Amino acid sequence: MKKSIFFSLLILLTGSTVIFSSCSKNDEGMATRLTLYDSLGGTTLVKDPTSSTVMIEQGRLGIRSVVDSTIFVIAADPKLNGFFKVLLAEVTAGNTSGFAELSKNLTDLFCAATGSKNFTYAGDDMVTAHDPAKNPRMNGKAATTDFDQFITDLVAGAKKNKLPDNLIGSVGAIVNTLRGQVVQK
Numbered sequence: 230m231k232k233s234i235f236f237s238l239l240i241l242l243t244g245s246t247v248i249f250s251s252c253s254k255n256d257e258g259m260a261t262r263l264t265l266y267d268s269l270g271g272t273t274l275v276k277d278p279t280s281s282t283v284m285i286e287q288g289r290l291g292i293r294s295v296v297d298s299t300i301f302v303i304a305a306d307p308k309l310n311g312f313f314k315v316l317l318a319e320v321t322a323g324n325t326s327g328f329a330e331l332s333k334n335l336t337d338l339f340c341a342a343t344g345s346k347n348f349t350y351a352g353d354d355m356v357t358a359h360d361p362a363k364n365p366r367m368n369g370k371a372a373t374t375d376f377d378q379f380i381t382d383l384v385a386g387a388k389k390n391k392l393p394d395n396l397i398g399s400v401g402a403i404v405n406t407l408r409g410q411v412v413q414k
């Protein structure tokens with residue numbers, strides 16, 4: 230799928246996020262740059278499995294599926310679910326609005342970070358979102374071991390969606406660029 234992988238840097242949030250891309254040739258034989266978003270399915274429109282009347286970009290659907298699976302993995306993970314106390318209490322009470330917002334924000338973030346041109350992230354910057362003093366939905370400061378566990382759960386979420394290992398590695402590398410902003414302990 231990918232021929233050669235190289236990196237281009239994008240200043241996206243308060244720090245830097247990496248867009249991973251690879252080379253391919255278009256119909257005229259011209260070299261074009263395939264983003265990780267393209268490799269994840271790109272802009273091809275497909276039916277959204279959650280609503281038969283809605284179309285969604287295949288890349289976004291793949292990312293959203295991984296994000297939602299990961300949220301479920303984290304919700305069941307005693308090493309991390311304590312951080313999400315507010316969210317989990319809402320969901321237990323039947324209120325899924327916070328889940329929907331987190332899913333959208335994480336999906337937008339990963340779409341933008343992997344090279345999508347049609348989606349942008351409009352949530353809090355990563356330092357603010359993970360500072361319990363500024364975001365009361367973040368129950369405690371994350372340590373680097375928590376961050377490692379987050380990556381473990383993300384990989385589990387990606388594997389549930391049968392994402393190939395090379396793409397999991399590329400997504401994991403993007404996530405790792407945010408470690409210094411998320412870890413505040």
Ligand code: HEM
Nearest residue numbers: 312313316334335352353358366367371375376379404407
């Ligand atoms: C690179 C890794 C991570 C990314 C990309 C990420 C991304 C995000 C985003 C986009 C939000 C929503 C911000 C908003 O709504 O404005 C968020 C919220 C949150 N994150 Fe992270 N996060 C990461 C790692 C972690 C880790 C390691 C933890 C816990 C140890 C954590 C705990 C939380 C919590 C508790 C919230 C609030 C959830 C809610 O809405 O109730 N995150 N994160």
